Amino acid sequence: MNLILMILFGLFLYVFTKIMLKEPILPWKEKKEVSNKPSKFKKKKSGKQNIEMDQDPDLFKNLFDDVQSISHHMIRFKSNKFVMIAEVEPVNYFLLSDGEQEAIDAKFENWLATINYSVQFYLQNRYVDLSEPIADMKRYMEKEDDLPYNAREYGQSLIEDLESWQVQIPRYETKRFIAFPFQVNTNDITAEDDEEFEEKVIDKAFSELYRRYNTAKNSLNNARIKVDLLTNEGIIDVLYHAFNRRKAIKNKFKEVKNQEMLALYLTADQDEERIELVKEMIDREFSGETQNQEAI
Template sequence: MSELLIMGLFGLAIYVFARKMEKKPILPWKESSHTSEVKFTAKKEKMNKHSIPLDQEPDIFRNLLNEIKEIDSHMIRHKDNTFVLMAEVEPVNYFLLSQDEQEAIDVTFERWLAQTNYNIQFYLQNRYIDLSEPIEEMRKSMIEADDLHENAIQYGKSMVEELTKWQQVAPRYETKRYLLFTYKINQSELTADSKEELEEKTVDKAFSELYRRFNTAKSQLRKARMNVQLLTNEGICEVLYHTFNRRKAIKNRFKDFGVNEMLSLYVTADQDDARIEAVKEGYDNETSKKETDDKAS
């Protein structure tokens, strides 16, 4: 009798261990009730309007730019009249300085931060170092030079080839540093006779305040051997382009867009006087050439 009890307890222990390993309830009749409870709660669960299905990728680009209204007057303008001015910072080679020079830079930077009572953001961006332009200049100089020795020309060609291969095999990146100054305008505090005047006063007030903050940072950081430069509309667009097209920016360079006239989305886009005169001259030349060909035929 005792042997049967021992065997029964041993079998029960094996059963409990097996159910635990399979992550199932020990009592079998509780499994169906647990499943039905899960189905019932799933029916009552409501779908959040901001939730995204598993088979659908989030539209990150649209979500990030959803609040941006325009880029104008060297500022990024949001829909709630928040303006952002960007400035590029050229850093100092800190580790090549002496101990006293490093302490002076630290004191200057800390003093500037202590004096600011408004929002300042630091933005770092890694960019691919493009050597195609200096390589092209080297190749053009070798072609135009007439007094180079044959050995020098061969050395230059081999160096250009090695630089091109090195750039393709081992790409290098550099870090760009930016300061972002933010200021929000409350249009209810402004008085204007028309909507156009209100818009003009809003932009002028935002730019004057942000430009004052930029000048303060520029003058203070100059003492720390850091050069601060204001970004124009084109500079802001270039930063955003490299942000969202890090890989494509290697092949499709932003500097080529202006040359290839890819920044003008429409024929009514703003053009400078030199471009207008060049187009008129080209049109006149084509017209006169066509008339000459017609008379000759």
């Protein structure tokens, strides 16, 4: 019996050793040679496919290659297509009674039945930002000198809880928008020059889109749904949060606006010497371009 156990133990040790060494268990089988040559199924790398993994795609350029400008509360495309965007503040539907819910449904259905053009609904999830309410609370506490001690302590603890609540777990809020697209048919517009043509195109697009916006606003206001038209900055704000979802918390769009980073020209105070120097540079460049055109 002991001899059988020793034989079984030796056999087990032999099999375990062969497996660990990745050798064939049966001695009459040859060991497979591992080739260092690349497989024929492996794709050859070309210069065009050699892209760094940490390189961000040029998403903004690809999506907005057809955008011409954002002006007059509209997004204008190169094909003379215009889009007007309005923000929607929804009603707390599930806290209403059955009759009130049916009235809201009827108003919304009537609005959809009256329109014969396309509208697009856009939902955007943003990180909850409590910086402005917290700043207002701090400003109020600093302003009120006669605030009781218990109230000041409660306010300070509430501010700390709100700041930790926002930092610990990312929380989101949903912004709702309605986009009204409109394609201007330039063949129906007659003008004497390009400037008049541009004015007529913009006026036609704005009047039509504003009419559609007013129709939605009046119909949805009856359903207790508030609709507000977005300005140029509002449209840029929506795009800013769409492409800077994580950075929008730290680098707020409001701060970008306050620092005048959206201005086409510098509006800070400058001394007279610098102003004169800039004027001389502009005159020099303009005179150089004029001479080049005359030479051509």
